[in-house]
Amino acid sequence: MLDFKQMVADRHEYAREWKKRTGGKVIGYFETYFPEEVAYAAGLLPVRLLAEHEPDIKSDKWLYGACYPVRDIVNQFLLGRMEYIDGLVNTEGCQWMFNGYEVITNNNPELFKHYLFLPDYTESKTSKDALRSELGVFKERLEAWTGKTITDAALDHAIEVYNKNRFLLRQICELRRADRPVILGSEYMNMMLADQVMDKEEMNGILEEFIRELEQREPYKDKIRIMLIGSETWNSELEELIEKYGGNVVIDELDNGTSYFWNTIFPQKDRLMAIALRYLGRPRQPIKESNWRRRPDHIAQMAEDYFIDGAIIAKQIYCHPHGTDNYAVWKILRERYIPYHYFERDNTVPEAETGMRIEAFFNMLRPGLTRLVGWHNKIDL
Numbered sequence: 001m002l003d004f005k006q007m008v009a010d011r012h013e014y015a016r017e018w019k020k021r022t023g024g025k026v027i028g029y030f031e032t033y034f035p036e037e038v039a040y041a042a043g044l045l046p047v048r049l050l051a052e053h054e055p056d057i058k059s060d061k062w063l064y065g066a067c068y069p070v071r072d073i074v075n076q077f078l079l080g081r082m083e084y085i086d087g088l089v090n091t092e093g094c095q096w097m098f099n100g101y102e103v104i105t106n107n108n109p110e111l112f113k114h115y116l117f118l119p120d121y122t123e124s125k126t127s128k129d130a131l132r133s134e135l136g137v138f139k140e141r142l143e144a145w146t147g148k149t150i151t152d153a154a155l156d157h158a159i160e161v162y163n164k165n166r167f168l169l170r171q172i173c174e175l176r177r178a179d180r181p182v183i184l185g186s187e188y189m190n191m192m193l194a195d196q197v198m199d200k201e202e203m204n205g206i207l208e209e210f211i212r213e214l215e216q217r218e219p220y221k222d223k224i225r226i227m228l229i230g231s232e233t234w235n236s237e238l239e240e241l242i243e244k245y246g247g248n249v250v251i252d253e254l255d256n257g258t259s260y261f262w263n264t265i266f267p268q269k270d271r272l273m274a275i276a277l278r279y280l281g282r283p284r285q286p287i288k289e290s291n292w293r294r295r296p297d298h299i300a301q302m303a304e305d306y307f308i309d310g311a312i313i314a315k316q317i318y319c320h321p322h323g324t325d326n327y328a329v330w331k332i333l334r335e336r337y338i339p340y341h342y343f344e345r346d347n348t349v350p351e352a353e354t355g356m357r358i359e360a361f362f363n364m365l366r367p368g369l370t371r372l373v374g375w376h377n378k379i380d381l
């Protein structure tokens, strides 16, 4: 079985090998709003840019004060670690990501670059036509770049492959609803990250094999069931620390976690419209949230469905989208009496400091210690 964590560590080598094997091009993206199906139909390998944590010797002068994920991605790019990337797309979203895109493309003029507008008001009446039109422009630009026509058959194939991938990820996610799941949050997160840097058709085969393996596994012992909310993460360090103190992340509402695959594409004759509707309808990232809020209800429903004991909200420092949206998340958790712990992090998770926070929070949740335990059962206030 593929070691997902190792796969994430070897992702640059994987992409280089893929290029050698197929003769194809690699296209990088930042946001999970990026419509990968269109790029996949053009024969490209869409790769999500993942942050590491290193001293930002290159990016500091360009992006001082930006969040660490963006600074680090830019740093890695400028250090030449992603020389295999042939093109870069920024999908309208977080401003820091856009700034990172600008710094990278200005410093690498040979890259194919494209700015893809995706309406912030995703439910507005005109949004679907606006995005449909943007996808048409993107398709034409890819065709001009690759010299290949993107046919309806190629789009159908891409939609089928990506829908299958979403189905398999959801199937594995459903196993986490068991009283005693057979998968830990850390393994799950590594699987998710591997999924976002690999060829989906290859990954689908690996996921099918993984599901067969999970069906044979013994469940893990009882652990405190945690939901992870907040800015995207780039490794499984936090999940591992939570496990060390007796917890398990059984569900998340992260951009590179469940929000990446939660909804599907319903095929229709107008393939680009079908893709547009899927991306507009996916679980909201804070930047795409409007007055008619959907994100808090989505979080509350997940909390119920996965029987969480508590939530951990981990925001990347300087992450404005999540910083401004947190009040709504706190509000819904309080209304539902769901215990939560909030903290700010960067790409690293300092073990001593973060461990102490997690341990203190878990002590509040352990049966018999406080009234917080079992919010979903009966609360005596």
Ligand code: SF4
Pocket: 067, 068, 069, 070, 094, 095, 096, 097, 231, 232, 316, 318, 319, 320, 321, 322
């Ligand atoms: S962590 Fe926040 S600020 Fe940084 S790129 Fe992600 S959404 Fe944007």
